[in-house]
Amino acid sequence: MKSTIKWSSVALAVAMANGLIATQAVAQGEGFVEGASATLSNRTAYFNRDFRNDQGPFNGKAEETATGFVLNFQSGYTEGPIGFGADVLAMAGIKLDSGGGRGGTGLLPSGQWEEDGILYTRKSPSNYSEIRGAVKANVGGHTELRFGYHLPENPIVNYEDSRLLPSHYYGYSIANTSIDGLLLEAGRMTDRGDMGYPDQYEDPYGFRDGTIDHDKVTYLGGTYDFADTLSASLYTSKADDLWKRHFAGITHTAELNNDLSLTTDLSYYKTSDDSPTGYDFDNDAASLAVTLGAGFHDFTVAYQRMSGDSGFDYADDAIYLANSVQVIDFNARDERSWQARYDYNFEGLGIPGLNFMTRYVRGSDIDESVSPRDTRWARDTDISYTLQSGPLRGVNLLWRNSTVRQHAALDGGDIDENRLYASYTWNLL
Numbered sequence: 220m221k222s223t224i225k226w227s228s229v230a231l232a233v234a235m236a237n238g239l240i241a242t243q244a245v246a247q248g249e250g251f252v253e254g255a256s257a258t259l260s261n262r263t264a265y266f267n268r269d270f271r272n273d274q275g276p277f278n279g280k281a282e283e284t285a286t287g288f289v290l291n292f293q294s295g296y297t298e299g300p301i302g303f304g305a306d307v308l309a310m311a312g313i314k315l316d317s318g319g320g321r322g323g324t325g326l327l328p329s330g331q332w333e334e335d336g337i338l339y340t341r342k343s344p345s346n347y348s349e350i351r352g353a354v355k356a357n358v359g360g361h362t363e364l365r366f367g368y369h370l371p372e373n374p375i376v377n378y379e380d381s382r383l384l385p386s387h388y389y390g391y392s393i394a395n396t397s398i399d400g401l402l403l404e405a406g407r408m409t410d411r412g413d414m415g416y417p418d419q420y421e422d423p424y425g426f427r428d429g430t431i432d433h434d435k436v437t438y439l440g441g442t443y444d445f446a447d448t449l450s451a452s453l454y455t456s457k458a459d460d461l462w463k464r465h466f467a468g469i470t471h472t473a474e475l476n477n478d479l480s481l482t483t484d485l486s487y488y489k490t491s492d493d494s495p496t497g498y499d500f501d502n503d504a505a506s507l508a509v510t511l512g513a514g515f516h517d518f519t520v521a522y523q524r525m526s527g528d529s530g531f532d533y534a535d536d537a538i539y540l541a542n543s544v545q546v547i548d549f550n551a552r553d554e555r556s557w558q559a560r561y562d563y564n565f566e567g568l569g570i571p572g573l574n575f576m577t578r579y580v581r582g583s584d585i586d587e588s589v590s591p592r593d594t595r596w597a598r599d600t601d602i603s604y605t606l607q608s609g610p611l612r613g614v615n616l617l618w619r620n621s622t623v624r625q626h627a628a629l630d631g632g633d634i635d636e637n638r639l640y641a642s643y644t645w646n647l648l
Contacts, residue, residue, distance in 0.1 A: 251304060254295015257648040262287050263315075264383050265639040266324040268546075272632035283343065284316040285326040287383040292648075302357040308368055310384045311348035318342060325382040325415040349418060351387060361397040366390075369408065374466040374486070375438040375456040376406070379535035382414040386535050403441040411534070435459040440466070448472040457493070462500040462532075465489045468539060480512040486539050488531065502527040504550065506541035508558075515567030519560035519578075525553055530589070542580050545599045545621045547630050549582040552589050556582040572605040585629070595625030614643045 263286040270279050290309040296302025314327055322329035327343035353367025369388045370378045379386045392406030412418065440454025454466040465488070472482045488504040508521035521541035525531060531538065531550035542549040542556045549556035560578035565571075581596040603617040616639075623634040 249295050251294050251297050254304075255293065255648055256646075257290070257292045258644050258646055260289045260291070260642065260644040262289075262383060262640060262642040264326055265637075266326055266382070267637045268324065269635040270631050270633070271635060272627040280321060281324045282317075282321040283314070283324045283326045285312055285314050285383050287312040287326075289384060296355075296357045300359065304355045304357070306353045306355065306367070307350065308352070308370075308387065309348075309350040311346065312383050313346045314343055327383070328416050347416075349412065351389070351412070359397075362393065362395045365392050365394075368412075369406070371406070371408070373404065373438065373440060373454060373537075374452065374468065374488075374539040375440065375454045375464060375537055376408055376436060377535055377537040377539075379414060381536075384414055386414045387412045400444040401441060402443075405437075405439040407435065407437045409435050448474070460494055461498070462493050463491045466539070478514045482510040482512065484508045484510075484541065486541070488540075490527070490531070492528070499529045500532055502529050502531050504531045504540060508541040515564040517560075517562035519558070519562075521558040521560070523549055523554075523556045523558075525550060525555075527552075530554070542582075544578065544580055544597055545619060546623050546634055546636055547595070547597055547625070549580060549595075549597075551582070551629065552586040553584055554582045554586075555584045556580055572607045574601075574603050576601040590626040590628045592626040595623070595629060597621065597623045614641065616641055 263284075265284045266282065268281045270281075288311050290307070292307040292309075294304040294306065296304045312327060317327060322343045328347055329343050351368035353365055353369070355363060355365045357363050367389065369390060369392060370385065371388055371392070372378070376388065378388065388408040389410040389412070390406055390408035392404060394402065394404040396402055436456055436458040438454060438456035440452065440456075442450055442452040444450045449471045450469070452466065452468040456464050458464070466486070468484070468486045470482065470484050472480055474480050484507070486506050488502070490500055490502040490504075492499055492501045494500060503526045504524070506521060506523040508519060510517055510519040523540055523542040530552045531540075531548070538548055538550070540548070540550070542558050544558075558578055558580040560576070563575045565573035565575065577598075577600045579596065579598050581594070583594045585593045585595070587593065598621070600620045601617065603615060605615045606612050619636075619638040619640075621634070621636040623630075623636075625632060627633075
């Protein structure tokens with residue numbers, strides 16, 4: 220999600236992957252059923268994106284309301300040196316409000332077509348659903364093999380869950396944690412299911428012109444925790460007929476006196492063009508973010524820079540850069556951008572569960588062949604609250620507001636956006 224600090228997601232993804240595999244290693248001895256878990260999640264979302272320049276393909280506005288359910292079943296492993304298991308992911312979205320050319324928010328499926336120079340949007344269906352499965356094996360308690368659907372979390376291939384239902388990939392992978400502190404993983408994804416569509420389709424990178432095959436990406440990499448306060452990641456990948464991409468990242472946290480900490484995150488992507496004539500993906504992208512933690516306060520400043528023959532293209536949330544935010548990523552050709560961000564946890568005022576975030580990002584030096592205006596800016600605010608008691612305990616409420624001011628040639632021009640989410644998860648097993 221673009222509300223999160225993506226450069227810190229490297230460390231978070233590694234921690235989650237290590238914890239998941241460690242849990243599954245234990246489950247290997249518990250049995251297929253005994254080690255199983257299941258959750259049912261619900262999210263109700265209102266999404267309003269107002270294109271102030273009337274540059275969007277939705278008559279100047281995209282506005283929809285929908286509710287979605289995700290059933291996530293993960294089996295344990297059969298007993299023995301090689302344990303086998305299976306996972307199931309079932310998803311359904313239900314339209315609550317749409318129509319009148321207001322589709323295209325990503326909450327619900329929508330189609331577009333052009334006629335006489337006018338872009339039309341088809342009416343969203345009343346509901347959509349899909350079910351995906353995967354088989355898996357655990358070898359020796361430290362190596363997991365998987366075939367089927369994936370929700371990958373790494374800087375090269377990363378699923379997205381910022382609308383109603385999560386995107387997902389289909390393919391095969393292997394992950395190993397036999398060395399303490401080291402996560403190694405490799406995989407090949409061959410198909411992708413988008414957030415707002417009920418099926419998997421080829422071309423995870425959005426270049427669906429029918430001339431080249433874009434639907435396959437192979438990756439290899441890992442993260443090593445040198446200590447609790449220092450970790451580094453290296454990844455490499457090849458998206459067939461698109462690009463070769465490499466990533467390097469490092470995160471360090473220095474514990475200071477009086478409840479102070481200083482976290483430094485450095486991310487770098489190197490993308491080389493590997494596509495037919497007519498496309499150009501050559502790019503170098505780097506960002507540096509520094510966060511001062513002071514009790515319940517966090518203060519962040521970040522700098523991001525693009526260079527090369529193009530901007531930074533990607534799919535889903537595979538952009539672990541500091542200034543990739545809610546609506547735009549400040550990833551145009553030659554763009555430089557600065558960010559100032561403030562977070563506060565209201566537990567410091569005796570209100571646990573209430574959190575606040577606001578940030579301002581300004582980009583400059585955009586190549587004139589991309590936009591006649593070489594500057595733009597974005598301002599985002601998040602307020603979230605998780606109910607702490609009563610019959611609705613655990614329900615999370617989130618309001619996300621964003622304002623973008625940029626030339627009409629960039630990412631839809633000027634945008635005002637509001638998102639409202641209410642979500643809850645039931646633990647079934």
